[in-house]
Structure formats: C-alpha cells, structure tokens
C-alpha cells in the first residue's frame with residue numbers, strides 16, 4: 544500500500560526542509576522569467592525561521608519528507624494573505640497544491656477575527672498558477688510591474704465565497 548500525504552502545521556525543525564523544497568519547486572518559475580534572483584530562491588533560513596514564528600506555515604508530508612508547503616497570515620489591513628505555495632515537482636498535478644491552498648483558507652478562516660477577503664499573487668506568465676487560483680474562486684484585482692521581465696497579478700476572493708467552498 545502506498546503512503547498517503549498528510550497536511551499539518553510546520554514545526555521549527557521543518558525550516559531547512561521547507562527551504563530546500565522551495566528552492567527546488569521555484570526553479571520552474573525562475574526559468575519562466577529568466578531570473579534566478581526571485582524572492583523564493585533568495586530567501587534565507589533566518590527569514591524562513593521568522594516566518595515560522597509569525598505566520599501560519601503548513602507542510603505536506605510523505606513519510607519524513609516535506610513535499611509541499613504554503614504560508615498564510617492576516618496583514619495590517621485585515622486581509623488574509625496566502626503565499627509561497629509549492630509542491631515537489633515529482634508530486635505536482637495530483638491535487639496537492641489545491642489541498643494545501645484549501646487547508647490554508649480554512650486555517651485563516653478559523654482566526655479569532657477572520658479576514659473578510661483573501662489575497663494572493665503570481666507572476667504574469669505563470670498561467671497554470673492563474674488557472675489553479677481562478678478554479679478555486681480567486682479573481683484578478685491588480686497588476687503590478689515589478690521589473691521589465693515580471694509583473695505580479697493579484698487575485699482575491701471574499702470570505703463568503705471561501706466559507707462556501709471550504
């Protein structure tokens with residue numbers, strides 16, 4: 544019988560495994576933009592350790608291995624933010640990214656003061672990511688030019704909708 548993938552809250556001990564997975568998963572994004580200096584590839588272990596203290600961080604595990612991760616937090620404006628969704632290239636295309644995103648939506652929805660809106664972003668060329676987010680009910684709200692090579696597309700979904708699909 545094959546092992547199943549479980550989603551849980553990351554612990555401090557997961558920091559290095561998450562960073563390794565992030566470096567691996569975001570290579571495809573770096574290639575897409577011809578830019579290996581994108582934030583997910585330059586993040587330090589210290590910065591990730593701070594995120595583990597301050598934000599919700601979920602991991603998907605297959606046995607001892609971390610094969611997926613996502614971060615979430617409520618920002619100063621009360622907006623639920625989701626980022627750094629990544630799945631091991633070997634495990635992509637089987638619904639794990641969707642499961643991680645849904646799990647983070649539920650976690651943010653369970654905050655003492657739940658956000659009224661959820662926001663995430665991706666690069667303008669990342670069409671598969673845009674499809675994934677749109678399929679889960681996110682709609683494009685803004686485009687921000689980061690560099691001549693890269694624009695960030697923000698997508699949002701209101702609380703009502705994520706409560707209904709959670």
Ligand SMILES: CC(C)(COP(=O)(O)OP(=O)(O)OC[C@H]1O[C@@H](n2cnc3c(N)ncnc32)[C@H](O)[C@@H]1OP(=O)(O)O)[C@@H](O)C(=O)NCCC(=O)NCCS
Pocket residue numbers: 568569571572627628629630631634635636637638639640641642664665666669671672674675
């Ligand atoms: C984005 C990312 C996390 C998605 O993870 P994933 O596990 O592949 O996501 P899913 O499997 O839920 O969805 C991906 C595709 O698989 C399909 N799929 C989902 N479940 C499936 C199943 N059981 N069988 C076959 N296909 C399935 C989905 O329909 C989707 O298809 P589409 O690309 O045609 O829209 C992953 O590709 C990744 O790590 N990318 C690099 C980092 C990155 O870009 N992160 C996002 C930054 S904003």
